[in-house]
Amino acid sequence: MPAELLRVNPINPEREVLRYAAGFLSRGSVIAIPTDTFYGLATDPFNLAAVDEIYHVKGRPEARALPILVNSIEQAVALSRGTPGSFMRLAHKFWPGALTLVVNAAHKIPLKVTAGTGRVALRWPRSEVVRCLIEEFEGPVTGTSANISGFSSCASAAQVMKQLGSRVPLVLDAGETGATLPSTIVELNGDAWRIGREGAIAVEEIERAMKERG
Helix, strand or coil, X not given: CCCEEEECCCCCCCHHHXXXXXXXXXXXXXXXXCCCCCCEEECCCCCHHHHHHHHHHHCCCCCCCCCEECCCHHHHHHCECCCCHHHHHHXXXXXXXXXXXXXXXXXXXXXXXXXXXXXXXXXXXCCHHHHHHHHHHCCCEECEECCCCCCCCCCCHHHHHHHHCCCCCEEEECCCCCCCCCCEEEEEECCEEEEEECCCCCHHHHHHHHHCCC
């Protein structure tokens, strides 16, 4: 059965649409949602059956961790353990936006989500749909890209439908994201940091932010 394609306003998302989508998340379903980069697969990261379903939907190896989307710095801090000062510096500088920060995971995050690494990738996207959906769901959601593992990331709901239309029950359609690059990933470990993936935020911008003080 093909996914239900439901239009949502990217600037001022309709509450009834988000409430409907949050209902799928509450029932442990995996749905496709727009972000500020590419479309992502959202589900409850604390529901192990739902997490299993994401790996099934994507055909993703379970040795690869799942990123989590948040809608505040405070929510991200609650999901991390021993948050380094560099985390706060980068989060305040680039969030909401196309920056993913990898830190030690709080003990409450299932090992399956971290692929047994004890590390978690967190991002607060510049997306009203994501922000309001998390608010409606009353919790963070997963944010791995909405595509079959090894295939191209999707910048439109039409592309999601083509790849995953028979694998998920709902796709929220906010039109084209306009993205050509994924988020930049920065891995933080105490005072040490490294670029895990170059993306929408230039490495030079990260380096400049890390040199700033105060």
